[in-house]
Amino acid sequence: MDRNEQRLAKEVTLLRDAYGEKVILVDEEGSEEERAYHILREIEMDGRHYCVLQMEEGGEDEAYIFRVGDDHRIEHVEDEDEWERAAEAVDELLFYDEN
Numbered sequence: 001m002d003r004n005e006q007r008l009a010k011e012v013t014l015l016r017d018a019y020g021e022k023v024i025l026v027d028e029e030g031s032e033e034e035r036a037y038h039i040l041r042e043i044e045m046d047g048r049h050y051c052v053l054q055m056e057e058g059g060e061d062e063a064y065i066f067r068v069g070d071d072h073r074i075e076h077v078e079d080e081d082e083w084e085r086a087a088e089a090v091d092e093l094l095f096y097d098e099n
Helices: 014-019 080-098
Strands: 022-026 034-045 048-055 064-068 074-076
Touching (some): 034 080, 048 080
Antiparallel strands (some): 022 034
């Protein structure tokens, strides 16, 4: 990538700074089931914050992209286009980390 070329997103550490390397998510319906997730990546894109999380137990091959809202609230990305842009930005960061 040319140094003058703009990347889609920049890496940030807002959740890690607030919670450490993992977060506990509770079901939106308020069920008692809590699950621990490792924070794999955090990015800022278009003024929004996103995170990539992986389940602590049994999620070795699966990672999930979430939007991080006000007060570090982790939310599902409902809009398919928004999710695609966030996934592309994460892929871009992973690619340039490898090079």
